[in-house]
Amino acid sequence: MSLSEVKENGEALVSEVRGDTRFMSRITSIGLTPGCRVRVVKNDKNRPLLVFSRDTMIALNRKECMGITVEEVTA
Amino acid sequence: MSAGATIALLGQPNSGKSTLFNALTGLRQHVGNWPGKTVEKKEGSFSYGGKEYRVADLPGSYSLSANSDEEVITRDFIASGEADVVCILADSSQLQRSLFMLADYAGINVPCFLLLNMADVAEDQGKTIDAKTIEKKLGIPVVPFSATDIRSYDSFYKTLEKALSKDSRINVEELAAQYGSIKGYQDICDLIPENVLEGYSPMWLAVKVLEKDEVVIAKLKNALDAETFGRIEEAARGTNGAVATGGCKFRWIDELLGETVSAGNNTVRLSRLDRIYTNKFWGKAAVILTVLLGLIASFIPALPLMGVGEAVLAVKAPVMNALYSIGCPEFLILIVGDVIIQSFSYIFKMLGFVFGVTLVFGLLEEVGVMARISYVFDNTMGKLGLQGKSVMPFLVSFGCTMGGAAGARVIDNWGQKVLTIALAWAVPCGAAWATIPMLASIFFGPGAVGVIVAILFTMLVHMWITAKVFGGQLVKKEDRYGMIMELPPYHKPKWGALFRYVLGRTKETFIRVTKVILLVCGIFWLLSYSPSGNGGILYSIGVAIEPVTRIFGLPWQLFLSYVASAVGKEGAVGVISALYSGGSYGNAFTQAMSGGADTSNLSSLLLANVTKPEALAFIFAMTFNMPCVVALAATFQETHSAKWTARIVLYYTVVSLILAFIAYHIGMLIW
Numbered sequence: 129m130s131l132s133e134v135k136e137n138g139e140a141l142v143s144e145v146r147g148d149t150r151f152m153s154r155i156t157s158i159g160l161t162p163g164c165r166v167r168v169v170k171n172d173k174n175r176p177l178l179v180f181s182r183d184t185m186i187a188l189n190r191k192e193c194m195g196i197t198v199e200e201v202t203a
Numbered sequence: 204m205s206a207g208a209t210i211a212l213l214g215q216p217n218s219g220k221s222t223l224f225n226a227l228t229g230l231r232q233h234v235g236n237w238p239g240k241t242v243e244k245k246e247g248s249f250s251y252g253g254k255e256y257r258v259a260d261l262p263g264s265y266s267l268s269a270n271s272d273e274e275v276i277t278r279d280f281i282a283s284g285e286a287d288v289v290c291i292l293a294d295s296s297q298l299q300r301s302l303f304m305l306a307d308y309a310g311i312n313v314p315c316f317l318l319l320n321m322a323d324v325a326e327d328q329g330k331t332i333d334a335k336t337i338e339k340k341l342g343i344p345v346v347p348f349s350a351t352d353i354r355s356y357d358s359f360y361k362t363l364e365k366a367l368s369k370d371s372r373i374n375v376e377e378l379a380a381q382y383g384s385i386k387g388y389q390d391i392c393d394l395i396p397e398n399v400l401e402g403y404s405p406m407w408l409a410v411k412v413l414e415k416d417e418v419v420i421a422k423l424k425n426a427l428d429a430e431t432f433g434r435i436e437e438a439a440r441g442t443n444g445a446v447a448t449g450g451c452k453f454r455w456i457d458e459l460l461g462e463t464v465s466a467g468n469n470t471v472r473l474s475r476l477d478r479i480y481t482n483k484f485w486g487k488a489a490v491i492l493t494v495l496l497g498l499i500a501s502f503i504p505a506l507p508l509m510g511v512g513e514a515v516l517a518v519k520a521p522v523m524n525a526l527y528s529i530g531c532p533e534f535l536i537l538i539v540g541d542v543i544i545q546s547f548s549y550i551f552k553m554l555g556f557v558f559g560v561t562l563v564f565g566l567l568e569e570v571g572v573m574a575r576i577s578y579v580f581d582n583t584m585g586k587l588g589l590q591g592k593s594v595m596p597f598l599v600s601f602g603c604t605m606g607g608a609a610g611a612r613v614i615d616n617w618g619q620k621v622l623t624i625a626l627a628w629a630v631p632c633g634a635a636w637a638t639i640p641m642l643a644s645i646f647f648g649p650g651a652v653g654v655i656v657a658i659l660f661t662m663l664v665h666m667w668i669t670a671k672v673f674g675g676q677l678v679k680k681e682d683r684y685g686m687i688m689e690l691p692p693y694h695k696p697k698w699g700a701l702f703r704y705v706l707g708r709t710k711e712t713f714i715r716v717t718k719v720i721l722l723v724c725g726i727f728w729l730l731s732y733s734p735s736g737n738g739g740i741l742y743s744i745g746v747a748i749e750p751v752t753r754i755f756g757l758p759w760q761l762f763l764s765y766v767a768s769a770v771g772k773e774g775a776v777g778v779i780s781a782l783y784s785g786g787s788y789g790n791a792f793t794q795a796m797s798g799g800a801d802t803s804n805l806s807s808l809l810l811a812n813v814t815k816p817e818a819l820a821f822i823f824a825m826t827f828n829m830p831c832v833v834a835l836a837a838t839f840q841e842t843h844s845a846k847w848t849a850r851i852v853l854y855y856t857v858v859s860l861i862l863a864f865i866a867y868h869i870g871m872l873i874w
């Protein structure tokens with residue numbers, strides 16, 4: 129599933145990151161790489177997604193999130 | 204004093220680079236642009252141990268890829284050898300993530316050391332970090348540090364000297380081993396000779412090739428023979444780019460940190476304030492309220508300096524009288540009174556506002572509120588090619604355009620900053636809002652409401668068009684991406700550092716804008732001066748070109764007060780009233796500017812002399828004219844580009860006349 133489909137407060141493992149060179153480089157440098165664990169903190173339509181990963185709160189444009197595939201982790 | 208080394212500061216956003224840079228250099232800094240680039244260049248110097256060091260605060264974001272001009276400039280500056288040592292900053296409270304910059308740097312052949320900044324924050328979270336072990340593994344000096352704590356700077360200087368004397372480089376063996384697991388890496392690495400591109404190791408270049416870094420690939424193509432380059436391209440095919448190399452970097456970081464970091468309790472919950480800002484329904488309102496409160500609050504620290512401005516104005520008359528009584532030539536008296544004293548009155552009022560706005564909005568930036576504003580308005584402002592933060596200068600400009608321009612400082616991309624200021628000029632300021640309803644109600648009675656609505660609508664369209672006109676050059680396509688940024692935790696404000704910064708900024712503004720304001724006021728004064736008290740160059744021109752200005756709906760009296768409104772909107776009405784009651788332009792101009800013009804019988808004067816379409820034309824021309832001399836000076840100060848300031852002025856002059864033309868002709872149809 130896509131990262132933007134994870135419900136608020138849900139946790140997930142990033143399984144794949146796809147996109148153009150630019151996107152891959154930017155998303156990697158902020159720490160979202162395959163295998164890393166994220167927690168979706170805020171997921172409202174028309175607002176950037178808020179996720180918490182590697183001790184960092186990250187705001188992500190919704191469209192850009194399309195390329196991030198995750199597997200949900202059941203707590 | 205002997206020349207010391209040049210230090211380059213490198214780190215991800217929010218790692219504390221600016222804090223360190225400001226603390227090191229104080230007032231000894233210079234902000235300009237990189238030659239030929241729309242990227243800001245921040246340099247400064249400090250002395251320590253009898254040596255004079257140069258510091259460069261490098262622009263950039265989360266990595267050293269070719270994503271933006273900033274990043275390319277940063278890595279080329281370092282690799283070119285201009286810096287003798289690179290100081291890499293990481294945030295101890297988010298160590299794993301923020302060490303990415305170090306991993307991306309590894310392989311560039313310039314000595315470096317690592318500052319584990321925000322040591323105090325990590326400590327508060329109950330984290331302990333074993334810097335000694337990290338230092339041993341990395342092979343470069345590593346120190347825990349707090350950029351906001353003056354006492355920790357001793358360790359900075361010591362480490363700096365150590366890195367320089369030891370010529371310390373990162374031990375990249377383990378990292379290279381990680382990269383070795385990527386298919387094709389080793390082949391590419393072997394194909395790239397040492398020193399093919401100055402400053403970069405084959406490992407670093409091979410990784411960038413894998414990341415499909417266009418700039419590096421183009422350079423290699425140039426430097427290598429076609430066959431070798433072809434084999435490199437072949438080997439790079441089908442790899443997973445930045446995701447694969449990024450994975451290696453983080454695995455290396457994980458091994459590096461190993462047991463050296465004991466986890467604290469870093470909570471995931473949003474604070475109460477963040478729950479409000481990120482709320483679907485209240486978020487935007489909360490941001491607007493925050494900015495408006497900030498605007499009001501910025502008047503409090505501004506008041507003393509504004510008072511000085513008023514006091515300067517109050518001595519104008521006595522000084523001029525005194526000069527008369529000792530028989531000084533009139534020309535000189537007028538220059539002293541109407542140009543110099545008048546300008547300094549403006550300057551002090553402006554400084555008051557710059558001080559207030561920089562303090563309050565600097566505070567909001569410092570504590571982290573500005574990042575929330577970015578988040579909330581990302582979608583809206585993104586449509587104009589701007590960052591969410593740009594909403595703040597826009598709102599402030601409803602009060603005062605100069606404040607908006609000064610507030611645009613928090614936008615870290617130069618092009619977006621200039622574009623924000625250019626758009627903020629379209630927002631009618633407080634002085635315009637005082638004039639519009641007054642004029643509109645004289646002519647249109649209750650219809651004034653309609654005029655105000657039309658002005659607001661025009662403002663939005665104007666901003667949208669202006670964003671299209673200038674956006675292409677100022678904001679590159681690759682900078683128009685969706686938001687990927689850290690929402691930093693809230694920080695307690697550090698008042699000492701903040702005040703030092705704000706005072707420095709105010710002083711710098713004073714030095715720079717004094718010239719601009721004296722010059723512009725001087726020119727306007729000269730143009731409106733006439734020895735006989737009647738006439739003057741501007742007057743003669745205005746009368747001569749009246750047939751032209753009438754096309755825009757402006758008889759010469761209105762045209763001249765339109766010109767005056769470029770100096771200050773406050774004065775425009777005073778000039779009209781003086782001109783229609785038969786006063787001279789020269790006197791009207793200076794009186795109106797100092798607020799002394801007589802506007803008592805304005806409404807009968809206007810109704811007797813000005814038609815409704817002309818009035819409408821004037822309202823639009825005045826409102827969308829250049830905001831004032833002070834806004835001009837502030838724009839120059841923030842953009843540090845005379846070229847762009849001039850372009851914006853010219854653009855606004857033309858557009859305001861076009862708007863007057865449209866308003867006039869629509870008015871003619873109605874009335």
Ligand SMILES: Nc1nc2c(ncn2[C@@H]2O[C@H](COP(=O)(O)OP(=O)(O)O)[C@@H](O)[C@H]2O)c(=O)[nH]1
Pocket residue numbers: 214215216217218219220221222223320321322323324348349350351352568569570571694697
């Ligand atoms: N507590 C604490 N705050 C810091 C430290 N260094 C920087 N800050 C704060 O962190 C925020 C971001 O710092 P800044 O210098 O703007 O980061 P930059 O984006 O790298 O230039 C600011 O609010 C600083 O006051 C530190 O060592 N300790």
